[in-house]
Amino acid sequence: MSNLFPPTIRRTLSATALALTLTSAWAVEESNPFVGYWALTIPGGGAGWLGVTQEKGYFDAGILWGGGSVVPVASVVINDETLFITRLHEVKRKDAAGKVVRTHQFTELITARVSGDDLSLTTIQGRENGQGFRREEFTGKRIPPLPPKPDLAKVKFGEPVKLFSGQNLDGWKLTSPSAANGWSAQEGVLINRPVQEEGKPHKSYGNLRTEREFEDFNLTLDTRVVSGGNSGIYLRGIYEVQVADTFGRKLDSHNMGGIYSRITPTASAEKAAGEWQTFDITLVDRHVTVILNGTKIIDNQPLLGCTGGALWSDQSRPGPIYLQGDHTGINYRNIVLKPVVK
Numbered sequence: 001m002s003n004l005f006p007p008t009i010r011r012t013l014s015a016t017a018l019a020l021t022l023t024s025a026w027a028v029e030e031s032n033p034f035v036g037y038w039a040l041t042i043p044g045g046g047a048g049w050l051g052v053t054q055e056k057g058y059f060d061a062g063i064l065w066g067g068g069s070v071v072p073v074a075s076v077v078i079n080d081e082t083l084f085i086t087r088l089h090e091v092k093r094k095d096a097a098g099k100v101v102r103t104h105q106f107t108e109l110i111t112a113r114v115s116g117d118d119l120s121l122t123t124i125q126g127r128e129n130g131q132g133f134r135r136e137e138f139t140g141k142r143i144p145p146l147p148p149k150p151d152l153a154k155v156k157f158g159e160p161v162k163l164f165s166g167q168n169l170d171g172w173k174l175t176s177p178s179a180a181n182g183w184s185a186q187e188g189v190l191i192n193r194p195v196q197e198e199g200k201p202h203k204s205y206g207n208l209r210t211e212r213e214f215e216d217f218n219l220t221l222d223t224r225v226v227s228g229g230n231s232g233i234y235l236r237g238i239y240e241v242q243v244a245d246t247f248g249r250k251l252d253s254h255n256m257g258g259i260y261s262r263i264t265p266t267a268s269a270e271k272a273a274g275e276w277q278t279f280d281i282t283l284v285d286r287h288v289t290v291i292l293n294g295t296k297i298i299d300n301q302p303l304l305g306c307t308g309g310a311l312w313s314d315q316s317r318p319g320p321i322y323l324q325g326d327h328t329g330i331n332y333r334n335i336v337l338k339p340v341v342k
Contacts, residue, residue, distance in 0.1 A: 033114045034083045035059075037143040037305055039313035042066060043123070043136040047238065047313040049305035050119075050140060052076065052083070061085055067308040069254075069261035074107070083112040091128050117142035143315060146302050147285040155284055157218055157338040163210055163321060164190050164335040172208050175311065175322055179206030182325055190332040192231070192325040207309075209237065209322035216284045216340035219321065224331040225256075227273040231330040232260065235283050236319030237311035239303055241290060243330065245273040257292040260307045265290070265297035276333075284340060286315060 032054060040048030042065060049064040059076040063085070077084040086107050093102040108125035119140030126133055163171065166188035174181060182194040182205045194205035214236065223243055225231070231243040239259060246255040247270050253261050256270035257279070269292040271277050280291035290298040306313045309324065323332060 032078065034078060034112070038119055038140040039143050039305065039315065040064075040119075040121070040140045041138060041313060043138050047306050047310035048138075048140075049313060051304065063087070064261075064305065064308060069308060070305075081113060083110075083114070085110040085112070089125070112140070141314070143305060146304075147287075149287055149300055149302070150284045152282060152284065152289065152300060155216075155282075156341045158341045159338070161212075161337045161339070162335070163337055164332070166333070169208075171211050173211055174206035175209050176206050179204055179326070181206055182329075183208050188333055190323075190335070192323075192330045194325060194327070194329060205326050207234075207322050207325050209234075209311075209320040211320070213237075213318040213320050214337065214339055215318045217282075218338045218340075219279070219281045219283075219336070221279050221335040222276050222333045223279065224276050225273050226329045228328065229273060229330055230324075230327040232309070232324035233279065233281070234307075234309070234311075234320075234322040234324070235281065235288070236315075236317075237322050238306040238313070238315065238319055239283070239288065240307040240309060240324070241279070241281060241288075243324070246270055247272045257290050257297045259288060259290075259298065259301075259303065262304065262307060263288070263298055263301050265292070266299070267295055267297050269293045269295035269297050 034052050035054050036052060038050040040050055042048040046066040048066060049070065050061060052059065052061045059078060061073045061076045062070050063073055064070045074086040074088045086109055088105050088107060091104045091106065092100045093104060095101050106126045108123060110121060110123045112119050112121040121140060122135065122137050124133055124135045166185060168185050169183060180203045182192045184191050196203060219235070225243060225245045227245055229245045232240040233243060234240050242254060242256060242258045242260045244256055249255055251264055251268060253259065253264040255265060255268070257265050271293060277293050282289040286303045287300050288298060288303055289296065289300050305315065311319060311322070321337065
């Protein structure tokens with residue numbers, strides 16, 4: 001600042017300038033168009049999710065890329081109307097015997113520009129062999145604000161729909177027709193047996209979905225998990241209620257009854273592998289309630305976005321019930337859905 005002004009005036013002007021700067025920064029923070037939740041359609045057409053937050057002047061983000069969990073990104077920077085996100089990937093270098101001799105990290109850069117409720121994104125990352133870069137474009141849509149938490153006591157349900165007859169797979173189909181089908185109906189039980197043949201290439205087994213699609217509903221069913229088993233119940237084809245052998249483990253969003261990587265159960269209500277267990281699941285207005293073996297472990301909690309393995313990322317469209325069958329064997333029975341009547 002120029003010394004043409006007396007010290008008192010210089011201090012006053014400095015304070016005024018600081019106040020104006022802070023006010024401007026606050027206005028940017030309050031109206032930043034990138035902050036919020038985004039439904040992504042990632043390269044190849046898979047479902048993804050991006051959540052951008054701002055707290056105490058800093059930006060942060062979590063991302064879901066097709067399968068797996070929602071994970072934090074390495075960095076977030078917004079400059080010149082562009083969002084810059086970096087993700088770190090780990091590559092293990094192996095020798096001829098298959099022994100890991102070096103672990104290498106490389107950086108992926110995702111850039112995004114916003115137009116209203118639409119994101120245009122680009123991902124650039126080095127190829128794992130170090131020869132050149134891979135550049136791909138994809139899109140995102142802003143997820144509308146969550147509706148108010150529903151009063152479940154006032155929700156009306158229609159007539160029960162028996163989704164599984166117990167005799168055959170009528171009304172069901174694989175989510176990927178090219179996958180191997182390990183599903184069958186035997187004595188009232190829906191069974192998945194993803195058997196691998198010794199000495200032959202790994203066989204990719206499929207997930208099973210209802211042909212019908214639904215909006216909001218109450219779903220009840222029984223399941224029996226094998227030792228070390230891993231499956232999942234997808235609501236509307238996008239929200240996974242975890243089904244797994246997690247008896248005796250500490251609370252975690254990846255445990256039985258959790259919304260995979262998103263909502264942790266408030267109690268451990270699972271039984272040991274090999275026992276039949278009961279689910280009572282209610283999905284209304286993007287809020288979910290899960291009762292496992294008679295214990296309410298998720299109570300009308302909001303769903304911020306899809307989970308790994310979702311058929312798509314759009315939370316507004318109807319979708320099927322789908323059962324994960326690409327991991328291990330699993331049994332289901334007594335699958336009944338009651339749609340919400342509006």
